[in-house]
Amino acid sequence: MEKFKEPIYVTKPFLPPLADFCQGLEEIWASQWLTNNGPQLQKYKRALGEFLAVENLSLFNNGTLALQLGLQGLEITGEVITTPFSFVATTHALHWNKIRPVFCDIEPEYYTLDPEKVEAAITPWTTAILAVHVFGYPCNMEALADIARRHNLKLIYDAAHAFGVKVEGQSIANYGDLSMFSFHATKLYHSVEGGLLVFPNPALGAQVDYLKNFGFKNEVEVVMPGTNAKMNDLQALMGLQVLKYVPDLIAKRRAISDLYRERFADVPGIHMPPILPENVDFNYAYFPVEIDEKEFGMSRDQLYQKLREYNVFSRRYFYPLICDFACYLHVPVADPLTVARGVASRILTLPIFFDLELGLVEKISDLIVFIHNDCTTQRGCL
Numbered sequence: 001m002e003k004f005k006e007p008i009y010v011t012k013p014f015l016p017p018l019a020d021f022c023q024g025l026e027e028i029w030a031s032q033w034l035t036n037n038g039p040q041l042q043k044y045k046r047a048l049g050e051f052l053a054v055e056n057l058s059l060f061n062n063g064t065l066a067l068q069l070g071l072q073g074l075e076i077t078g079e080v081i082t083t084p085f086s087f088v089a090t091t092h093a094l095h096w097n098k099i100r101p102v103f104c105d106i107e108p109e110y111y112t113l114d115p116e117k118v119e120a121a122i123t124p125w126t127t128a129i130l131a132v133h134v135f136g137y138p139c140n141m142e143a144l145a146d147i148a149r150r151h152n153l154k155l156i157y158d159a160a161h162a163f164g165v166k167v168e169g170q171s172i173a174n175y176g177d178l179s180m181f182s183f184h185a186t187k188l189y190h191s192v193e194g195g196l197l198v199f200p201n202p203a204l205g206a207q208v209d210y211l212k213n214f215g216f217k218n219e220v221e222v223v224m225p226g227t228n229a230k231m232n233d234l235q236a237l238m239g240l241q242v243l244k245y246v247p248d249l250i251a252k253r254r255a256i257s258d259l260y261r262e263r264f265a266d267v268p269g270i271h272m273p274p275i276l277p278e279n280v281d282f283n284y285a286y287f288p289v290e291i292d293e294k295e296f297g298m299s300r301d302q303l304y305q306k307l308r309e310y311n312v313f314s315r316r317y318f319y320p321l322i323c324d325f326a327c328y329l330h331v332p333v334a335d336p337l338t339v340a341r342g343v344a345s346r347i348l349t350l351p352i353f354f355d356l357e358l359g360l361v362e363k364i365s366d367l368i369v370f371i372h373n374d375c376t377t378q379r380g381c382l
């Protein structure tokens, strides 16, 4: 098979029509407000509140700082049970708050925290659970909420991947004590860089708003040693404009996901998470597959390399596990993390983004099938 002429990356940011963005820029130029809660930011906050049907929200310049300051605002200390199968920023947010992460295993189907393992990992120092809706798959929120209630723990969701996901008809932002969404350019929905916190307790809003703005209450009062983590008005403009397209972005990803699923249905060694139950409106943010070396005829890493030779840049999200990065090797783990280790060794996320034509999805799928056939007929790969 021929190499793709242009590189195909795992994702590509969606950009609104340039003319629309320029019109928005004109508004910013006219107002001369670039940051510090300017008019675009305020408009954006209102629009997001309406989109998600939530009242308490706060915008940040990125998701990592949003999570970091959210944890600080909730005054989380001691130990927090979390997943090793995520982007490293999930644990970094704990580290920056001097909180000890306790890594706990995940469930094999959707890769989210395993509630039974969470309960077993609770110690007298545990104050919260930091769960991740990884790839947009909702955590087992009922079970986690029950554990949190019984053990008096805060329940925090890293929902970086889950913008647009609904459970029982309501936004996934409505669950737990705090949810963080990332609006980084590589996400389904973005504001170039950006982060959002959503929470049920209005008092937390004041805390995180102080924290992201140096702790200023007014011109002469600093009520806490805050930092600078504000979203600016140019980011807000991008966020506002991309918001209009969220249904289209999700619909296209769904079509891509359906096509991959159809193409891989009978290919040995490519395992995909099951279709979600009907009470979930999914966002199809990522397309993860697990490669079983024996069945597929080649390891995940060999396939990843082979695809690169053909100009297809899949990613091994999330390998290595966070607990295996040098800076977290000293952290004790609550259990052997058998499921997470297995998944991290097999996972591969394939290209999925708005601009990706279905014809190219077919070609990428054909290439993967071709690599499998070539390898198993030559019997030389393993």
Ligand code: T4K
Residues within 6 Å of the ligand: 009, 010, 011, 012, 013, 062, 063, 064, 065, 086, 087, 089, 090, 132, 158, 160, 161, 182, 183, 184, 185, 186, 193, 194, 195, 313, 317
């Ligand atoms: N929690 C979770 C669960 C997260 O996944 C993340 C971020 C966070 C917390 C923290 O949120 P933020 O602070 O980032 O808001 C990317 C993103 O940088 C990161 O936001 C994201 N998760 C993570 C899963 O993916 P990389 O290092 O893989 O990105 P990079 O630069 O390799 O980009 C991936 C591909 O996207 C490139 O190969 C090409 C394409 N690309 C990328 C950019 C930036 C473009 O085509 N255009 C672009 O502008 O981390």
